[in-house]
Amino acid sequence: MTSREAILQRLRNRSGGELGVPDCDFSVMKRAPSSIAERIERFEKTIESVHGEVHRCTPQSWVARLAEILASRGARNLLVPAEHEIGHALRDSGRGDLPELLIYDEPIESWQAHLFNEVDASITSTRGGIAETGSLILWPTRDEPRLMSLVPPIHIAMLEASELHATLHDAMNAQNWASGMPTNALLISGPSKTADIEQTLAYGVHGPKELIVLVIE
Amino acid sequence: MADPIKVYPPKPSHVYFYATCLIDMFYPDAGMAGIQLLEREGIKVVFPENQTCCGQPAYTSGYHDEARAVARAQLDLFPEDWPIVVPSGSCGGMMHKHYPGLFKYTGEEAKAKEIAARTWELTDFLLNACHIRLEDLGDPTTIAMHTSCSARREMGVAEVGPKLISQLKNVNLVEQVRAEECCGFGGTFAVRHPEISGAMVSEKVDTLTDTGTKAFVTTDCGCLMNIAGYAEKNRKPLTGQHILSFLWERTNAGKGGES
Amino acid sequence: MSRPNTGDPHHIDVKEFHPRARAAIADPRIRQNFRKAMDGLITKRKDAFAEWDLEALRDLGANIRLRALANLPDLLEQLEQKLTENGVKVHWAIDGDEACRIVRDICVARNAKTVIKGKSMVSEEMELNHYLEERGIKALESDLGEYIVQLAGETPSHIIMPAIHKNTGEISELMHEKTGTDLSNDVEYLTASARQQLREKFMNADVGVSGVNFAVAETGTLCLVENEGNGRMTTTVPPCHIAVTGIEKVVGSLNDVAPLLALLTRSATGQHITTYFNMISGPRKPEELDGPEEVHLVLVDNGRSTIYQDDELLDTLRCIRCGACMNHCPVYTRVGGHAYGTTYPGPIGKILMPHLIGLDEGRHLPTASSLCGACGEVCPVKIPIPDLLVRLRQESVDGDKLNPAKVRGHGAKRGTLEALVWKGWSWMHARPGVYRFGTAVAARLRMLQPGRLGGWTQYRTAPRLAAKTLHERMKEREQ
Numbered sequence: 001m002t003s004r005e006a007i008l009q010r011l012r013n014r015s016g017g018e019l020g021v022p023d024c025d026f027s028v029m030k031r032a033p034s035s036i037a038e039r040i041e042r043f044e045k046t047i048e049s050v051h052g053e054v055h056r057c058t059p060q061s062w063v064a065r066l067a068e069i070l071a072s073r074g075a076r077n078l079l080v081p082a083e084h085e086i087g088h089a090l091r092d093s094g095r096g097d098l099p100e101l102l103i104y105d106e107p108i109e110s111w112q113a114h115l116f117n118e119v120d121a122s123i124t125s126t127r128g129g130i131a132e133t134g135s136l137i138l139w140p141t142r143d144e145p146r147l148m149s150l151v152p153p154i155h156i157a158m159l160e161a162s163e164l165h166a167t168l169h170d171a172m173n174a175q176n177w178a179s180g181m182p183t184n185a186l187l188i189s190g191p192s193k194t195a196d197i198e199q200t201l202a203y204g205v206h207g208p209k210e211l212i213v214l215v216i217e
Numbered sequence: 218m219a220d221p222i223k224v225y226p227p228k229p230s231h232v233y234f235y236a237t238c239l240i241d242m243f244y245p246d247a248g249m250a251g252i253q254l255l256e257r258e259g260i261k262v263v264f265p266e267n268q269t270c271c272g273q274p275a276y277t278s279g280y281h282d283e284a285r286a287v288a289r290a291q292l293d294l295f296p297e298d299w300p301i302v303v304p305s306g307s308c309g310g311m312m313h314k315h316y317p318g319l320f321k322y323t324g325e326e327a328k329a330k331e332i333a334a335r336t337w338e339l340t341d342f343l344l345n346a347c348h349i350r351l352e353d354l355g356d357p358t359t360i361a362m363h364t365s366c367s368a369r370r371e372m373g374v375a376e377v378g379p380k381l382i383s384q385l386k387n388v389n390l391v392e393q394v395r396a397e398e399c400c401g402f403g404g405t406f407a408v409r410h411p412e413i414s415g416a417m418v419s420e421k422v423d424t425l426t427d428t429g430t431k432a433f434v435t436t437d438c439g440c441l442m443n444i445a446g447y448a449e450k451n452r453k454p455l456t457g458q459h460i461l462s463f464l465w466e467r468t469n470a471g472k473g474g475e476s
Numbered sequence: 477m478s479r480p481n482t483g484d485p486h487h488i489d490v491k492e493f494h495p496r497a498r499a500a501i502a503d504p505r506i507r508q509n510f511r512k513a514m515d516g517l518i519t520k521r522k523d524a525f526a527e528w529d530l531e532a533l534r535d536l537g538a539n540i541r542l543r544a545l546a547n548l549p550d551l552l553e554q555l556e557q558k559l560t561e562n563g564v565k566v567h568w569a570i571d572g573d574e575a576c577r578i579v580r581d582i583c584v585a586r587n588a589k590t591v592i593k594g595k596s597m598v599s600e601e602m603e604l605n606h607y608l609e610e611r612g613i614k615a616l617e618s619d620l621g622e623y624i625v626q627l628a629g630e631t632p633s634h635i636i637m638p639a640i641h642k643n644t645g646e647i648s649e650l651m652h653e654k655t656g657t658d659l660s661n662d663v664e665y666l667t668a669s670a671r672q673q674l675r676e677k678f679m680n681a682d683v684g685v686s687g688v689n690f691a692v693a694e695t696g697t698l699c700l701v702e703n704e705g706n707g708r709m710t711t712t713v714p715p716c717h718i719a720v721t722g723i724e725k726v727v728g729s730l731n732d733v734a735p736l737l738a739l740l741t742r743s744a745t746g747q748h749i750t751t752y753f754n755m756i757s758g759p760r761k762p763e764e765l766d767g768p769e770e771v772h773l774v775l776v777d778n779g780r781s782t783i784y785q786d787d788e789l790l791d792t793l794r795c796i797r798c799g800a801c802m803n804h805c806p807v808y809t810r811v812g813g814h815a816y817g818t819t820y821p822g823p824i825g826k827i828l829m830p831h832l833i834g835l836d837e838g839r840h841l842p843t844a845s846s847l848c849g850a851c852g853e854v855c856p857v858k859i860p861i862p863d864l865l866v867r868l869r870q871e872s873v874d875g876d877k878l879n880p881a882k883v884r885g886h887g888a889k890r891g892t893l894e895a896l897v898w899k900g901w902s903w904m905h906a907r908p909g910v911y912r913f914g915t916a917v918a919a920r921l922r923m924l925q926p927g928r929l930g931g932w933t934q935y936r937t938a939p940r941l942a943a944k945t946l947h948e949r950m951k952e953r954e955q
Contacts, residue, residue, distance in 0.1 A: 016785055022543055027532070188751065275898050286902045
């Protein structure tokens with residue numbers, strides 16, 4: 001008998017007999033309806049409480065704001081999506097105050113050291129956010145691969161205010177995650193952090209030291 | 218864990234008083250105080266002569282056959298449907314929470330459940346079933362309170378003691394830090410793991426004396442002999458009393474009584 | 477005293493709990509480090525649940541876990557099927573050794589020499605690092621706390637915060653000695669140094685090994701909860717990712733995840749959510765530019781299917797490994813995690829470890845509790861930990877003929893003298909006349925009461941018998 005069969009058989013032939021299946025009352029997960037403005041406020045408050053930074057922008061203003069943010073950090077370059085409109089907007093902006101724009105268009109194996117050592121910042125889209133926990137929803141794609149939001153010391157994320165859900169429960173149902181998950185999906189709620197040394201918070205332990213969210217209203 | 222919802226009985230004509238073995242042998246004054254508080258509320262207190270111990274020491278030590286034999290001897294003590302009141306969260310918890318499980322699959326299961334359902338921790342019963350009103354006759358004083366873990370978590374009476382004390386106008390109740398942490402008694406635990414228990418009680422005494430008070434009251438005699446015994450041995454300026462003794466003394470000053 | 481990372485389960489004698497506990501209690505640094513940490517965690521947890529109906533949420537969490545356990549074999553098969561469809565290879569291991577072998581075989585097939593690890597308590601349970609090391613494969617921990625503990629040659633003292641027993645100064649000295657960083661009390665500096673050291677390792681690792689917090693059967697999704705990003709690195713950068721998890725970690729649907737996640741992070745560290753919630757459903761697709769080419773899941777039984785047989789013990793398997801029980805445990809706070817000598821310390825360890833190592837080996841674990849109930853009160857999935865401790869105490873002395881003991885190694889703690897004492901105690905207390913006579917006589921003879929009562933009077937005065945029992949006073953009153 002294989003281990004698989006042995007384990008399943010032991011579980012199926014349980015000596016205590018069949019187990020009752022309790023009802024699960026999810027009403028505690030329900031929230032009173034909220035407006036987008038309320039959700040933005042909640043999101044902002046929560047993510048700022050964990051060292052995230054929020055900038056409220058418009059479709060017209062975000063590029064300029066981004067340029068300011070990057071300049072204030074002295075970022076030498078910015079990793080941008082190749083296909084997503086964010087990338088197009090930046091490349092087509094014609095601004096002289098943006099740093100060098102990089103794209104992630106080849107397998108990681110061919111430029112890993114460069115990504116790990118030379119890239120100062122990245123910008124990605126999001127699939128929305130969660131107000132209650134101050135979380136961003138990311139489903140990495142070919143255009144915006146997994147490491148884009150992890151390796152550079154500064155991660156900038158664009159969040160459409162209209163895509164802000166009240167809770168994780170709401171978000172996964174509204175976006176029907178159960179119908180199929182991507183190879184990797186993420187909730188990101190602040191910069192990388194640790195409290196493993198005497199409960200003292202330190203940021204950027206493995207991932208970005210800064211998480212900056214541009215909320216587009 | 219404590220019952221999510223408690224349905225208190227109306228104030229009864231009679232109660233059974235289940236004293237517990239610690240009170241019987243070491244703190245009979247606390248038992249008398251409880252009885253007199255009940256009587257003052259106009260309740261007839263019945264003290265079943267054949268009571269001994271709830272069985273908890275053997276139960277928590279794993280000797281369930283021995284615990285069951287002792288518990289079985291208590292099951293016949295309460296023939297009328299009167300409430301059973303216990304001046305201890307720990308022994309009350311044993312009867313209220315653990316008797317049904319101890320007698321599961323035995324002929325006494327129904328009886329054990331029935332008894333469990335009408336077992337009450339006494340201060341809870343005084344406050345919420347008898348709706349006692351206390352008139353403070355004592356001099357101004359400051360005390361702290363330690364609610365036993367079983368009173369707090371099994372019987373769900375953490376708020377009862379402070380509410381009763383708040384009725385006493387000359388008593389200032391101070392709260393120690395980490396009030397909800399165990400004092401380290403735990404029955405045989407204190408003997409099996411003396412260093413751990415000793416570390417717990419020493420910190421409990423420190424937090425109590427840090428409030429500036431020199432006296433504390435508690436719901437349970439186990440905690441009382443632990444905390445007060447540590448303070449005495451280590452010459453800390455702290456004395457303890459069962460809360461029932463304290464309540465009776467405060468409200469009966471100069472009137473005599475048997476306490 | 478801590479358990480060296482030799483991997484030999486018998487290297488440390490779990491039975492030697494008492495001397496380790498005594499040593500910890502006598503060590504002011506350990507006392508202070510734990511007290512400070514636990515006080516902070518208790519406060520944070522309380523604040524994090526402030527706006528929730530916590531009882532309703534805990535009920536939901538408990539019921540989600542119970543429902544998953546009720547359907548456990550079906551859910552495991554569904555999980556396997558979905559993951560296989562997604563391109564993940566699923567393995568089953570009866571015990572820790574088999575799980576280690578599976579991981580090693582995958583490494584060997586890939587000619588892997590270095591493994592980078594995300595935090596995984598199951599891998600600690602398997603003693604994977606030691607197993608791999610003995611076979612020429614270097615396993616490096618990447619969670620900062622685990623990294624520190626590994627540098628020190630120790631094991632975690634807490635399931636969420638592995639290095640909680642050390643303060644900044646101790647960690648600084650350790651890093652200075654082992655990695656050559658400057659001595660510094662600047663946590664930012666120490667953290668940045670570790671980042672630098674570990675980035676190299678991530679880039680060069682052949683395999684990443686991680687744990688799993690929830691495995692979702694419906695979609696074949698492995699969920700990982702973390703703050704540092706090392707878990708994401710581990711599961712993304714190396715070309716092969718191996719996830720190891722206990723068979724009980726499966727839940728039915730994604731909907732089950734939201735309440736459990738809300739409970740887990742708040743209970744563990746008082747966070748609304750961790751920085752990263754990483755959901756992995758498959759290896760890199762051909763068109764994708766990063767992520768591992770291979771993903772494996774090792775489902776580890778290691779005693780769990782035995783726990784599963786018993787209606788009461790089964791509740792142990794509800795655990796979502798938040799550590800709240802240890803954070804609130806007055807015993808754990810005093811003795812720290814290493815005193816237990818077990819992979820899982822604290823209350824959850826006391827009810828879980830006896831199944832993994834046998835109740836003969838772990839006989840002292842269930843006794844190291846005042847049964848104060850703080851653990852059960854905060855458990856996010858309402859495991860009745862105190863009741864399970866009493867059950868295991870019963871099993872360890874074969875104390876219940878009506879419910880015969882069944883845990884491996886039961887009865888090992890039954891001593892002839894102790895059993896006789898309880899029999900005598902029971903005989904007397906089951907006979908009211910004897911009891912009244914005996915207690916009245918004791919009251920008469922109270923001047924002869926011994927002043928020293930073993931461990932009790934080491935710290936306290938002996939309780940004094942009253943001159944008359946309450947029974948006697950009530951009798952007098954009637955007359």
